[in-house]
Amino acid sequence: MTARVWRRYSPAHTAARWSAETALALVTALMLWHVGVRWDYVADAPAQVGDLLGRMLPPEWSFARALVHPLAQTINIATLGTVAAVVMSLPLAFFAALNTTPGRAAYALARVVIVVSRSVDTLIWALVFIIVVGPGSLAGALAVAMRSVGFLAKLFAEGIEEIERGQVEAVTATGASRLATLLYGIVPQVKPVILGVSIYRWDINIRESTVLGLVGAGGIGFTLNEAILGLEWARVGLILVVVLAVVLLSEAVSVFVRSRVT
Amino acid sequence: MSARVWRRPSPWPQPWMGPLAWTLGLAFLAWNAASLEVDPARVARGLGRLGTVLARAWPPDFSRASLLVSGVIESVEIATLSTVLGVLLGIPVAVLAARNVVPLPVYAGGRAMVTLGRTLHELILAIILVKAVGFGPLAGVLTLTVGGVAAFAKLLAEQIETIDRGPIEAIRATGASRGAVLVYGVLPQVLPRIIGLAIYHWDVHLRHSTIIGIVGAGGIGATLYNAFARYDYDFALAILIVIVAIVLVGEAASALARRAVQ
Numbered sequence: 001m002t003a004r005v006w007r008r009y010s011p012a013h014t015a016a017r018w019s020a021e022t023a024l025a026l027v028t029a030l031m032l033w034h035v036g037v038r039w040d041y042v043a044d045a046p047a048q049v050g051d052l053l054g055r056m057l058p059p060e061w062s063f064a065r066a067l068v069h070p071l072a073q074t075i076n077i078a079t080l081g082t083v084a085a086v087v088m089s090l091p092l093a094f095f096a097a098l099n100t101t102p103g104r105a106a107y108a109l110a111r112v113v114i115v116v117s118r119s120v121d122t123l124i125w126a127l128v129f130i131i132v133v134g135p136g137s138l139a140g141a142l143a144v145a146m147r148s149v150g151f152l153a154k155l156f157a158e159g160i161e162e163i164e165r166g167q168v169e170a171v172t173a174t175g176a177s178r179l180a181t182l183l184y185g186i187v188p189q190v191k192p193v194i195l196g197v198s199i200y201r202w203d204i205n206i207r208e209s210t211v212l213g214l215v216g217a218g219g220i221g222f223t224l225n226e227a228i229l230g231l232e233w234a235r236v237g238l239i240l241v242v243v244l245a246v247v248l249l250s251e252a253v254s255v256f257v258r259s260r261v262t
Numbered sequence: 263m264s265a266r267v268w269r270r271p272s273p274w275p276q277p278w279m280g281p282l283a284w285t286l287g288l289a290f291l292a293w294n295a296a297s298l299e300v301d302p303a304r305v306a307r308g309l310g311r312l313g314t315v316l317a318r319a320w321p322p323d324f325s326r327a328s329l330l331v332s333g334v335i336e337s338v339e340i341a342t343l344s345t346v347l348g349v350l351l352g353i354p355v356a357v358l359a360a361r362n363v364v365p366l367p368v369y370a371g372g373r374a375m376v377t378l379g380r381t382l383h384e385l386i387l388a389i390i391l392v393k394a395v396g397f398g399p400l401a402g403v404l405t406l407t408v409g410g411v412a413a414f415a416k417l418l419a420e421q422i423e424t425i426d427r428g429p430i431e432a433i434r435a436t437g438a439s440r441g442a443v444l445v446y447g448v449l450p451q452v453l454p455r456i457i458g459l460a461i462y463h464w465d466v467h468l469r470h471s472t473i474i475g476i477v478g479a480g481g482i483g484a485t486l487y488n489a490f491a492r493y494d495y496d497f498a499l500a501i502l503i504v505i506v507a508i509v510l511v512g513e514a515a516s517a518l519a520r521r522a523v524q
Contacts, residue, residue: 048394119509134304
């Protein structure tokens, strides 16, 4: 009699795991080969990154004064873009929530707008708006707004779908009009969601706005691009430190506000 | 005795706080709007040309299909390779950043890695890595790997922090080493989550892989940026349609795969 050995998985499960793992390994290997990695470049990468960091440090602190304006512009772009997106996404969200949508067609249309807005990155929206309104922070703010509308409307709509029917029925029972039902039965229930999600998106948009300038849509990314093209690595170092600080700060603000409203 | 009037309950602890918050918020918004630099003449010209741009963009030009297909393949390869690498490197980082499995100083270091890695925008990382390893998909893979490790590790660490202590204590009671506790006590509890998160991150990386080409890190973004730069609006529209399509297909595939795993 052979001794029975404990195994974690049944033979069928083991076979399935093995085939899945082998397939993944094969696909990875195939892609690695097809992408054409230059291994001598890979071997050299740590040295190159080290060299770049060496040039960036210490950061050129005296350049800080020149960063105030682009940094303010970055915050302008993110804030105005987010506010515009919140205003546009509120009606969209009521159309895209199953319990408040006025009809099938409105629901389908709202969902299509949400999908297109979300699938295209802020930077690509920026390329589009630069054609229309020219380079600068207006194009950036519009790009941020376009990308955020879908994100906000999707999450707002989920919040609207999760409300309690009871309160809505109570307001309807007083003989309230549709608008009054919306204002007193639905809006108070989704207000925390709207506030929380909006501030969360604002924080994401600060991070997105730091690179909009790389394609010409305003903000600190423009200064970053200039410094890189001019090989002013000590300035690049300072800009990276500043960007890091602003993004961390906006995230802290966002986490604090969200902890208070929800 | 004066009649008591019903007032809506206020979320503010003191009555003066609400108006103050609104005033500060509106002042901040006014500052943002006032400092946004808009060139009305340029906007008017751009809007006037909008018709021409749209006429040149329609119908989308799919005639250079080979360029489109190779861009899409490169984007998918970048997304897949960086996901595989990011997950492999992210698992140990997640363990370091989970409060319930490592001592406090290690946890602090792990959290710092996770927070810093997510702060800089992918495009900024891409610029640095393009300088380090040259133009091409390799820089893209490395960029999304760096960003992906931190984002993946953050979510996985949150999952590790919610696991059941029982199995860990049971394994430890057998006299198992720290490594064995991780492999047999922690890992089996989070494995389904790891697979789910990995699929979700593949979807996120696919979105990002469409833009990092703007700074030369490979993928379809480079093709798009060139099309915009050469005013090839009909080709640009074709690329945009393809990007929306691959993001949607990626999202659907990711949703299906995650449902199959859970």
